[in-house]
Amino acid sequence: MADDINMANPAPGTPAAILGSAVPRIDGPLKTSGVARYSADFNLPRMVYAVPVVATIGSGRITSLDATQAEGMRGVLKVYRHGNMPRLYKSNPASRTAQVGETRPPMDDETIYYNGQYVAVVVAETMDQARAAAGAVKVRYATTPLNISRDLSDGFTDKMEVKSKRGDVDQGFSAGTVTVDETYITPIETHNPIEMHAVVADWDGRNFTLYESTQGVANAKEAMADMLGVPQENMRVVMQFLGSGFGGKLFPWTHTPIAAAAARDLNRPVKLVVDRHMMFTNVGHRPRTVQRVRLAATSAGKLTSISHDYASDSSLLDEKGENCGEATPLLWSTPNLRVRASVVRRNLGTPTPMRGPGAVPGLYATESAMNELAIKLRMDPVQLRLLNEPELDESTGKPFSSRHLKECLTTGAEKFGWSRYNPEVGSMKKGDLTIGWGVAAASWIAGRSGTDTHVSMNDDGTVRVVCGTQDIGTGTYTIFAQVVHARTGVPMDRIKVVLGDTRLPSGPMSGGSMVTGSVLPSIDEAAREAMGQLLKIATSGNPAPFPGAKVDDLALTDGYVHLKSGAPASGVRFEKILQDANVRATGGKGSTQSSFESDAAKKFSFHSFGAHFVEVEYDPGIARLRVSRVVSVIDVGKVINARAARNQIEGAVVMGVGMALFEETQYDARTARPTNNNLADYIISSNPDTPEMDVVFLDYPDTNLSSFGARGVGEIGLAGVAPAITAAIYQATGVRKRELPVRIEDLLHPAPALHSI
Amino acid sequence: MIDFSLTRAGSTEQAIRLGANAKTAQQGALVRFIAGGTTLVDLMKLDVEQPRQVVDINGLALADVVRNPDGSLRIGALVRNADLAHNPEVLRSYPVLSLALLSGASGQLRNMATTSGNLLQRTRCTYFRDTAFPACNKREPGSGCAAIEGNNRINAVLGTSEHCIATHPSDMAVAMTALEARIHVVGLKGERDIAIADFYRVPGTTPNIENVLEPGDLITYVTLPATTPATRSHYLKLRDRASYEFALASAAVVVELDGKRIRKARIALGGVGTKPWRSEEAERVLEGKPAEEAHFKTAAEAAMRAAKPYRENGFKIELARRCIVRALTTVTSEQA
Known part of the structure; x- marks a missing residue:
């Protein structure tokens, strides 16, 4: 049977050839027809609505909170605030599987730590009644001095945490003949998925069911069981469809326990939708980073030292650092390296991962520095990178499981036409426009999380795969069906994928680009088990359609069990075998071991790589700059779904355009309240900002990670886009701004005259 | 958002009568006309606008674009921005207006937004739109201006006062200003034509008053003067x-x-x-x-x-x- 299928390199024409093909999303019709139910779409009998009241100061305490008027308003059931809020425990701070965004239980005290903090929650029969009553709650505050300083220099002390170190950076720096020593800044960015955070909480007297917009049902279940003080088995979390998350929905935020506690207190289902203003304050952000990068190289361009020191903001409540140095120790070869980090505390909400956390802002800094070094060396930036390719992961001494960064660079250069690159500022023209080119490398960590799945072959002719992971809009449903089809040959339209429910076997959080690498092997194992059981019934059941045959003599093709020597149609449909044997289903479990716990996997450094080549068009007369063309060459192992994977990279590149040119959460300095807290004023890329994109996957299977050779593609596409764009901006305009975003006002006064490098 | 009543106006006269029940047609008006709703509904949700009565004027016959015998163009108050942008007369004689309309908002919004609604668009100043900021003279006269010392990248540099620096957000109205449009208003005291240059007011000491409209005044159409072949x-x-x-x-x-x-x-x-x-x-x-x-x-x-x-x-x-x-x-x- 199918044991010999190579999942990483499937033979053409076989069912396994679906791995890597551009299969449309199987959940697409549900979404385009409106059938798909997102968390806020769940409406339960007797359901009521919760609307928070938020702090309008950034630091201080509540001196009075008058809910009298609100409590008397039509439809209002209760106004929760400090003092009458049902008890909530802290989520276990030592747990890695029960994480929350903000660890302080909501309304735990009367201190205001950040603007937008929930100070009360109104529950009413209708949404409008709750909103109206929330507006009638009168809160008075005593303010205390607030600190949202954008200057993070308080983080640059000798107490910085050393994250990675080899050799002696200071010696290496003096040994270099050409050096770069610059500070790069990335602003606070806010996750703006179209679907806002939402929860519908139901309590049946003993059990909670939370319909929760989350990237991790399993984590949410544990964390909410902790906070609400119920046994794990009495907490169920459901998430069928997510209107994206970008990391902001990895961990539950304070609105979730509020809704659950209210549901238990009132014995009514409670719906709470976080509004767009609150999305900017209460559910995390990518923190501001200030990063000092020091590079030194020989005159031939060999790096002698890399130093990367950075600070990021966190709230007064939680210390969450942005791991900017994630890729620094392993991206380039150098004998001397040091990465140091620190976190400074501000009157802001707790930050949380955003797509490519750490590496994305980190690579903006380090790859920008590489581009500046190339200019100082008068060396082509592609050549500089090729010259500093490491043999192995120099931070651990481990070999890379699969690294093809050089090929990303050379293939990209070829596709882009990089040989025509003229480094002289302002030298390249396209009609009346000045164009600029830039390049940067990308890296993102890979790994497998432990996961369980179950696959059953059913007497109705379907195959069902279930896993307690979730699809956050990226194509997880589809690739799981592809794997089942690849293994069983049963047509795609007969494969049911069930995800997003903690009643299912435990699956991974949709974060870190790890779902694909983690779950696929366990599906494969489970599918084999289900097929093995089926063939056993076919040969030795009662009745058995192939009595006396050996399991190895049989194959399963297009849903037919048949002798390998015969055509599929000469066999028997698998559901017929089950029906005749009066067996409802065969089924089996599959498990994947975490790569962080596997001895075999611990031998390797797992990372994805990539290179982006960018062209910008600049109209100096009106300071208009647009990203016109991007070529991205991506090394993520074996691609499982070419369409979904390309979609991830293209979406990430568009997000990178926003990171380089538009995105920044702006705060009023007096109140710490965001002033662009809506989708009109928080500028992200729009359709006409989308460049012409060419995405190339190298498609080398990483079989050290799994038999499928797939790593994960969600985050790598954003890494390296911004530094490639800012390099192109410099080449077009002569403007070297080391703080994102680069905006129109920065480009009004370009370098007065053309100059050679 | 507070409770309000919705009335569908069956005639211009009825709309005017209902509108005239309010003390002001400016910020704080308790009666508001609604056409496309693309500004008003937003601001009601934000509690910036709190009308007790909303008068739906979409049933009035004000959606025509007509070329007058003297060559001028009459644009009904309810002509949708998208329709106006693609109107052949506009494309031929007033490309500036078509370009301005198409540069504004999004396709979906332009399908709803109307000529008169666009003229009366409210500012995007953050401090006006977000009631968590108490100081905004435009929203709450006398409360101060948080924008002057605040985040004011998008705010105005011309026509400002120490009381307000909010920009007018419209593109369409800018094109109409260059075209010297006249705004036709019907109110309690009859009809009048107002040059667009006289229609808007700079903030001065009363940024809450943005134009010359009085309670009951209803914009019925806009006239663009004839152009020459040159x-x-x-x-x-x-x-x-x-x-x-x-x-x-x-x-x-x-x-x-x-x-x-x-x-x-x-x-x-x-x-x-x-x-x-x-x-x-x-x-x-x-x-x-x-x-x-x-x-x-x-x-x-x-x-x-x-x-x-x-x-x-x-x-x-x-x-x-x-x-x-x-x-x-x-x-x-x-x-x-």
């Missing part, structure tokens, strides 16, 4: 991203050329003024001069001479100058 027009909008963003600076230019000489020029600016900003200073520089860059630059200087920069928006002065120069260059070039 008239050319253009709209240029500069902003961060390529679509769906309010102007950081925009310029509507309407010129009549006599060979290379500019016989007549009308210049209006968006994104920089507290109202759609007509620059007669720039027009005076240009009229009678050859269409040359040196004069465009002088005109741009003249247009921005009175500009006052604030903490974050000083760049708008230079940006607006560049915008004027480019728009004039485009409109006077052979291809225009």
Whole structure:
């Protein structure tokens, strides 16, 4: 049977050839027809609505909170605030599987730590009644001095945490003949998925069911069981469809326990939708980073030292650092390296991962520095990178499981036409426009999380795969069906994928680009088990359609069990075998071991790589700059779904355009309240900002990670886009701004005259 | 959002009567007309607008675009922005208006937004729209202006006062200002035509009063004067991203050329003024001069001479100058 299928390199024409093909999303019709139910779409009998009241100061305490008027308003059931809020425990701070965004239980005290903090929650029969009553709650505050300083220099002390170190950076720096020593800044960015955070909480007297917009049902279940003080088995979390998350929905935020506690207190289902203003304050952000990068190289361009020191903001409540140095120790070869980090505390909400956390802002800094070094060396930036390719992961001494960064660079250069690159500022023209080119490398960590799945072959002719992971809009449903089809040959339209429910076997959080690498092997194992059981019934059941045959003599093709020597149609449909044997289903479990716990996997450094080549068009007369063309060459192992994977990279590149040119959460300095807290004023890329994109996957299977050779593609596409764009901006305009975003006002006064490098 | 009653007006007279029940037609009005709703509904959800009665005027027969015998164009108050942008008469005679409309908002919003609603759009100033900020003289007269010392990158540099620096957000109204549109209003005291230059007010000490409308006044149509065969027009909008963003600076230019000489020029600016900003200073520089860059630059200087920069928006002065120069260059070039 199918044991010999190579999942990483499937033979053409076989069912396994679906791995890597551009299969449309199987959940697409549900979404385009409106059938798909997102968390806020769940409406339960007797359901009521919760609307928070938020702090309008950034630091201080509540001196009075008058809910009298609100409590008397039509439809209002209760106004929760400090003092009458049902008890909530802290989520276990030592747990890695029960994480929350903000660890302080909501309304735990009367201190205001950040603007937008929930100070009360109104529950009413209708949404409008709750909103109206929330507006009638009168809160008075005593303010205390607030600190949202954008200057993070308080983080640059000798107490910085050393994250990675080899050799002696200071010696290496003096040994270099050409050096770069610059500070790069990335602003606070806010996750703006179209679907806002939402929860519908139901309590049946003993059990909670939370319909929760989350990237991790399993984590949410544990964390909410902790906070609400119920046994794990009495907490169920459901998430069928997510209107994206970008990391902001990895961990539950304070609105979730509020809704659950209210549901238990009132014995009514409670719906709470976080509004767009609150999305900017209460559910995390990518923190501001200030990063000092020091590079030194020989005159031939060999790096002698890399130093990367950075600070990021966190709230007064939680210390969450942005791991900017994630890729620094392993991206380039150098004998001397040091990465140091620190976190400074501000009157802001707790930050949380955003797509490519750490590496994305980190690579903006380090790859920008590489581009500046190339200019100082008068060396082509592609050549500089090729010259500093490491043999192995120099931070651990481990070999890379699969690294093809050089090929990303050379293939990209070829596709882009990089040989025509003229480094002289302002030298390249396209009609009346000045164009600029830039390049940067990308890296993102890979790994497998432990996961369980179950696959059953059913007497109705379907195959069902279930896993307690979730699809956050990226194509997880589809690739799981592809794997089942690849293994069983049963047509795609007969494969049911069930995800997003903690009643299912435990699956991974949709974060870190790890779902694909983690779950696929366990599906494969489970599918084999289900097929093995089926063939056993076919040969030795009662009745058995192939009595006396050996399991190895049989194959399963297009849903037919048949002798390998015969055509599929000469066999028997698998559901017929089950029906005749009066067996409802065969089924089996599959498990994947975490790569962080596997001895075999611990031998390797797992990372994805990539290179982006960018062209910008600049109209100096009106300071208009647009990203016109991007070529991205991506090394993520074996691609499982070419369409979904390309979609991830293209979406990430568009997000990178926003990171380089538009995105920044702006705060009023007096109140710490965001002033662009809506989708009109928080500028992200729009359709006409989308460049012409060419995405190339190298498609080398990483079989050290799994038999499928797939790593994960969600985050790598954003890494390296911004530094490639800012390099192109410099080449077009002569403007070297080391703080994102680069905006129109920065480009009004370009370098007065053309100059050679 | 507070409770309100919704009335569908069956006639202009009924709408006027209902509107006249309010004490003001400006900020704080307790009766509001609703057409496309793209501004009003937002502001009601934000509690910035709190009308007790909303009068739906969509049933009134005000959705026609008619060419008058004298060559002027009458645009009904309820003509949707998308329809107006693609109207053949507009495309032929007033390209500046079509360009301005298409540069505004998004396709979905333009399908709903109307001519009169667009004229009455409220500012995007953060401190006006977010009631968590207590100080906004436009929203709450006498409460102060949080924008002057606050995040004011998008705010105005022309027509500001120590009480308000909010920009008028419309693109359409900027084009209509350059076209010297007249706004036809029907009210308790009958009908009147108001030149668009006289329609809007700068904030002064009363930023809550944005235009000359009185309770009950209903805009019924807008008239664009006839153009000559020598008239050319253009709209240029500069902003961060390529679509769906309010102007950081925009310029509507309407010129009549006599060979290379500019016989007549009308210049209006968006994104920089507290109202759609007509620059007669720039027009005076240009009229009678050859269409040359040196004069465009002088005109741009003249247009921005009175500009006052604030903490974050000083760049708008230079940006607006560049915008004027480019728009004039485009409109006077052979291809225009």
